[in-house]
Amino acid sequence: MAASGRLQWVRGMSYYKKLSRKSALGAGLFCLLLPAVALAGGYLLSAHGSTTAGVARPAMTSAGYGQGNCAHCHEMHASLGGVEPAPAGGAPSPYAVFAQNFDTTFTVNPYGQGSDFCFYCHNSTGSVQQVTNQDYSATFGNGDSTGPQSIMAAFNQASYHNLGDIKTFVTNNSSTYSWFSSSYSNPCNGCHNPHLAKRNWYSGLSGYPLNAAISKPSSHFSLWGETQLMSAYTNSYDAPYTTYQSTYSTSYREPAGVGVANGSKTPDYPGFCTDCHTSTATIYSTTLGRNLKMINWTSAGDIHGGFARYYSTISNRDPYAHDAATASNFVLSCLDCHEPHGSPNIMLLRRRINGENLEGNITTTNVMGYVCRRCHLDDKGAAAGTNTLNKWQYVHHLASYHPYTPIQCGFCHGSGGPTPPPIPCGNCHGHGMTDSWAGSRATGNKAF
Amino acid sequence: MMRRQAVGVGLFLAMFACPGICAARVTGLCVNCHTMHNSQGGSPMAYTVSSTGAKTYGGQLNAGLLNTDCVGCHQGTNFAGSIPFVLDTGSPNYGTTGTEAGTTTLAGGNFYWVCQGNDRAGHNVSGITLVDATLGVIPPGGTAMAGQLTCAGTLGCHGSSSVAMPTQAVMGGHHSKDMTVWQDGTSVAKSYRFLNGIQGLEDSLYELQPTASRHNKYYGKNRISETDTAAGTISSLCARCHGSFHNGSGNIAAGSFGAGVWLRHPVDFDMSNAVSSTEYTTYNNGTGSANPYSVIAPVATNSTTAVVNSTVDIATHSNNAIVMCLSCHRAHGTPNDAILRWNYKQWPQAGGYNGCAVCHTTKN
Structure with a gap:
């Protein structure tokens, strides 16, 4: 009796089966309109979201998470199978990342992986994922591999972009950088958006060499440098060599030897860096114990910036010597001279500039000429004067x-006497400086 | 004449033999569910059903004079209008997200996959599968339970939590349910899906192949404090066991809740109030105003009307974009680890699916 009742009950569903068919048709049409949430977007194009080179935390990889998956950095509940996956900190961390974002007790280098979340991977000896990144001199300047092999190693050099100071500066300017959390944000995010930053060095990536890894702090949610280019400084940018050419060439240009002389393959780094390093911003350096020099790269600022040159020809080396005749001015990119993360030289000066290594470390401004002579003729280069390097x-x-x-x-x-001692370069040459040091002998000209 | 009468009687009986569960309380012949004496011609009527569908008669008497238990009744393959089947003996059609045409799972998913041995693919409910081999009886984010999870009762999700026996815990619920009205949680029968105390509006098809205009309406709360237990919300039910994932000081937010940063993914929080990103404005490919409701990554609302919300408003902070546990998870089981609605684990590799991008629209 009960069994037959149950059978009858099931048979009584025929109407619903018809309804089910209609529902299926309707749902099918609906599915055609499903949002295309799986389409490639900003994250999938980023270095971290790459399916072949993206984030891969061993604890999550072994649990079956695909490379590039959010879970390699983020923990939705600080729990995997009931326990916190390695590296376990014993508690959930801000932004649901797997470890503390930044340890503010690290006011100066050396940094370790525990000081900055990024250094769990961007560290030659990182415990999570060892990512090799060379400095700008090597990556885009064709330098050798004797430099740092990771971002953390770059920061642990003689001069570096002090992470604590970045955090302080961005925090103190919260009206401009409102996305930044004073307590919990990572200072690396001041320049990088980890969900957007691309592998700018990888020549196999479509768009190379204009795949941006940077985001202006005032525009954190968009990349900078793919369409913002040095060529915008019309007839004023000249990409340096990656390998110095004794005979002028339009080739062998930065970045990485695939650059174009007019900068159409070079991100507008001055436009990026001056988001913070403005002509008015006070930026304190804990490392130096003083405020940094303000940067004015406009036509009212430095000669190496937009200020009109005093002489149409000057004792430059190529490519500038050759191109001086056709260029209306020379506006340099910040990264023509500086490393972004750190350097064995003071002031983050590159170890290789314009296609040649510096002959010596820059330990004081007195020997800064090692940098200058990469583009300007010293006595040795001019075979005149003292004829000395x-x-x-x-x-x-x-x-x-x-x-x-x-x-x-x-x-x-x-x-x-007859061979007077040289004047320290730093007396006159530096951002924002003139030769006023020379007193009554001064020309009043800008000297940088 | 006799034949017509017979047909008429047959149809009449068929109507009552089919429990009218689609829109309201159970109706039909008592014998469909109950047995008075557990005897028919001397044979036992009470039975249990294994996870493979095998019936065993006479093994036990079921409380409430029931023919069978929860699993026995709710085991089968879903089609529109059927009893809500939560355990299929064959592989259900889950599609990619359990919402597509042809799928045969409901809002809660299905226990099929956890029965196949993947403890991470479902709740390990007693009578359906064994205790979780990894977790035992300690739910992630919570403390050890007194025993294995059950469908209902003290150790279960449905019915009264003050009653140990599952059948007794949901007693009266099936006879008093009215799915056409807002479930205010004032009794088991008036609670969303007999989840005692939980509010919501129940889709008559239990979200079989749901659409933006036909789906469960989940109740949520836009909290301003992480210590708020948000009583009555669907997420608060989950928090009974997985408490640290829902509320508690220092569990969810660093700094001010909603204005600081998250320690864990928030729930019972309206994403339109997020201060760190504007990406939620384009929830489900919308523009911020009247975004289409997503059945892939659904959100809760604080609206307590019997009107289904087919749109979500981000721009106006209307408390209808409330993130909940069920935005990402299903309650019973899915083919995916962590009972996720989609194969997040494999994303962005082939075979994975990024349902997260319904909300995190810039992370695709």
Whole structure:
């Protein structure tokens, strides 16, 4: 009786089966309109979201999570199978990442992986995923591999972008950088959006070399440098060599030898860096114990920036010497001279510039000429004056456009007889400086 | 004449033999569910059903004079209008997200996969499968239970939590249910899916192949404090066992709840109030106003009307974009680890699916 009742009950569903068919048709049409949530977007195009090179935390990989999956960095509940996956910190972390984002007790380097979440991977000895990243000099300047092999290693050099200071600066300017959490954000995010940043160095990636890894802090949710290019400084940018050419060439240009002389393959780094390093922003450096120099890269600022050059030809080396005749001015990219993360030299100065390594470390501004002579003719390069490496008598006193008539040497050089001691470069040359140090002998010209 | 009468009687009986569960309380012949003496011609009527569908008669008497238990009645393959089957003996059609045409699972998913040995693919309910081999009886985010999870009762999700016996815990519910009205949680029968105390509006087809305009209406709360237990919300039910994933000081937010940053993925929080990102504005490919409701990654609302919400408003902060546990998970089981609605684990590799991008629209 009961069994037959149950059978009858099931048979009584025929109407619903018809309804089911109609529902299926309707649902089928509905499915055609399903949102295309699986389409490739910003994250999938990023370095971290790459299916072949993206994030891969061993604890999650072994649990079956696909490379590039969010779970390699984020833990939705700080739990996997009832326990916190390695590296376990014993508690959930802000932004649901697997470890503390930044340890503010690290006011100066050296950094370790526990100081910054990113360094669990961007670290040659990282415990999660060891990611190799070389410095700008090697990656885009064709330098050798003797430099740092990871981002953390780059930060652990003589000069570096102090992470704690970045955090402080961005925090103190919260009206401009409102997305940044004063307590919990990672200072690396000041320049990078980890969900967007691409492998800018990887030549196999479509769009190379204009795959941006950076986002302006004032525009954190978009990439910078794919369409914002140095070529926008019309007739004013000249991409440096990656390998110096004794005979002028339009090839062998940065970045990575695939650059174009006019900068159409070079991100607009001044536009990026001056998001923070403005002509008015006060940025304190814990490392230096003073405020950083303000940067004015406009036509009212530095000569190496947009300020009109004093001379149409000057004692440059190629490619600038050759291109000076056709360029209306020279506006440099910040990364023509500086590393973004850190350097063995002071002031994050690159170890290789314009296709050649520096001959010596820059430990003080007195020997900064090692940098300058990559693009300007020192006495050795000019085969004039003292004819000595990193001596600068020629450009100051002998060249046709020399700014200082060589009389009364001691006024500037002090006593020293017929071969007066050189003047420390830093007396006059640096961002925002003039030759006012020279007193009555000063030209009043900008000197950088 | 006799034949017509017979047909008429047959149809009449068929109507009552089919429990009218689609829109309201159970109707039909008592014998469909009950046995008075557990005897028919001397044979036992009470039976249990194994996870493979095998019936065993006479093994036990079922409480409430029932022919069988929860699993025995709710085991089968779903089609529109059927009893809500939560355990299929064959592989259900889950599709990619359990919502597509042809799929045969309901809002809660199906226990089929956990029965196949993947403990991470479903709740390990007594009578359906064994205790979780990894977790035992300690739910993630919670403390050890007194025993294995049951369908209902003290150790279960449905019915009164103050009654140990599952059948007794849901007693009266099936006879008093009215699915056409808002479930205010004031009794087991008036609770969303007999989840005692939980509010909501129940889709008459239990979300079999749901659409933006036909789906369960989940109750949620836009909390302003992580210590708020959000009584009555669907997520608060989950928190009975997985508490640390829902509420508690220092469990969910660093800094001010909603204005700081999250420690764990928030629930019972309206994503339109998120301060760190505007990506939720384009929830489910919308523009911020009247975004289409997503049945792939559904959201809860604080509306307590019997009107189904087919749109979600981000721009106006209307408390209808409330993230809940069920935005990502199903309650019974899915083919996916962590009982996720989609194969998140494999994404972005082939075979994976990024349902997260319904809300996290820039993370695709």
